[in-house]
Amino acid sequence: MKTTTAILAALGLSLCATTAMAKDLHVLNWKGYGADEPFATKAFEKMTGDKVVNDFFNSEQEMLTKLRTNPGLYDVVMINAAFMQQALDEKLVQPIDTATIENYGDIDDAKAKSKMLNVDGKTYGVPWTWGLTTIAINDKAFDTPPTSIKEMWKPEHKGRVTIRDDAVEAVQLGALATGQNINDIEDMDAVKKSLADLLPNIRTFWSSENDWNQMVASNQIDLGTYWSGSAGRAKVKFKLPVSLAVPKEGAVGWLDTFAIPKGSKNVEGAEKFINYMLSPEFYTEWDETVGAPVSASNKAVAALPADSFNRKVMGAPEIAERVQFQEPITDEQREEYLKLWQSLKVGAN
Template identity: 35%
Template sequence: MTALAATACGGSGSTSAGSSGGGKDLHVYAWAGEIPDSVIKGFEKETGIKVTVDTFDSNETMSAKLNSGSSGYDLVEPSQYTVQQLIGQQLIEPLDHTKIEGLDNLAAKFRDPSYDKGNKYSVPWIWGTTGFAYNDKCIKSATSWKTLFDGQYKGKLYMLDNMLAAYIAGLQVSGHRATSTDKAEIAEATSALQKQKKILAGYNSTNYPQLLSTGQACAAEAWSGTAMAKVVQSNEHVHYVIPEEGGSIWTDGFAIPKGAKNLTSAYEFINYTLRPEVAALATDDGSSASTNQAAREHIKDKKALENPAIYASDSAIEKADFLLDPGPAMQYFQQGWTKVKAS
């Protein structure tokens, strides 16, 4: 599958560090829909900095852009395992914590995450989970990944069209951790996914919430967040659950790419989004869970705090894994995924 408090530096003379002149620009590369317009407009109004936001639909797309060496972005929004990869590839800068105010507003689990100890390279913005959703007109009740592997729902099941997301289900339904890098366990998960493919309607990372809402899908692997949350809120028959096997937690956060020109603007934006009242907009206007613990008292939509497709309960995520970069084991996933797609 990601928030950030205190006082921004303000709009007085934001100069582009790393460039020769005064900079009043900020170029952001982010997940589509994850930074509400209200956040961008509020920041522009307060600071006078013009923000340009380009969006991507996968971590791979974003990484490829940075690898090209001329992205032109001052901030990017990678997911947690991609932060690890970008650090290893030296594509993002270590953060200067003397220029950041408000990290203590983050929830404890996001202040020193396993994928970026001490938030050295990234500041989490939003978080969520990977689980599944079902329509109770088709499936009375469901709590396990086994639902998505059940032949009685053949042709009305969907999986996310994302390799690592699919393997969360494949590994956990096989009795393993989603963070496994064991070759034999990944092979077992590959076999489970190959068998499952025969009963799937398809792989879908875009409109599966709508397919669930209309009943075209009985169940689908799903990411929590905006699209799923809106369907759960508007359709009483659609339910989002964290599977009893564990599911996973994801987070998307802000990082500064190597070669960023408008560094001062980048830090101003990070500080702005770390304010509790601003971070609350991620939920009120973006239907996403904020990593900012202090933001909760500023959230106006109290129903969002009870919507499992936005804020999963502590008990629901007790066994959830923080999906990390599998490192050298990535080849086993890639080889297995090729087999799954070809089966």
């Protein structure tokens, strides 16, 4: 009896200790972007005992503002690699000990070694997913998917096109349409004219996945710019008539990473969370039941069915050749893009 009592007491102490060690894990990300999926939250909390507390943003600038105004609140933040330098300049994130992240070794080597994420021998961002900002279509409007980005400019789509209300994305769209490199735009006048010519075709601008999905669900649009992972979710999760069309002129590529904000109160939990987000177990369920962008983990992608979109299409060499990955832009460039975009929108009203 004494032995049984001692064992129960020990178990009780162990459970109390586990409960005491459990912490909140504050995650800042886009809403509906993997990290807040109920299955993922449930699995991670069961695995670690920590409680996931999600917060969301609708733009990278809002994300940076939340980090600035809430120092020490967040433990994990999703940062587009092109915005990492801005976060570093403002000392909003801290170095990550990648040795504590078991699945880090499965990340595509080129992405893991990105100069945008590694500075002075320290790693500040762990590559998580990548994808495209390109054309998505309403299947009801096309017998065959378009092959050119200039489809958006055709008069038969007047009032039936949508693009995101984001100055950088708009300018990069104009660069692709005029045959220019999105990271080295030499003719801004051509970009401005191209976007001005597009405006009569635009029904409205979107800012969230829900905006885009509602427009296609009510058959208000024929096509528009969209994120590849979002198009996948629209089809898989919401059963909408949406298909991705990567045009011959190219597509904007982006790399999303997880970082640990400076002052995190749960660094250990953050490392475990990032590790879980890179796991094949998480990724395959996310992709198959919800729809996801491409994992930065080669092992996670290899765990998908051979005919899956993120292996067969996104992994195709001919698609890779068309992708121009976003690089950081200066504050001066961002201001220039914003002024151009605002002047176009004012002129369109």
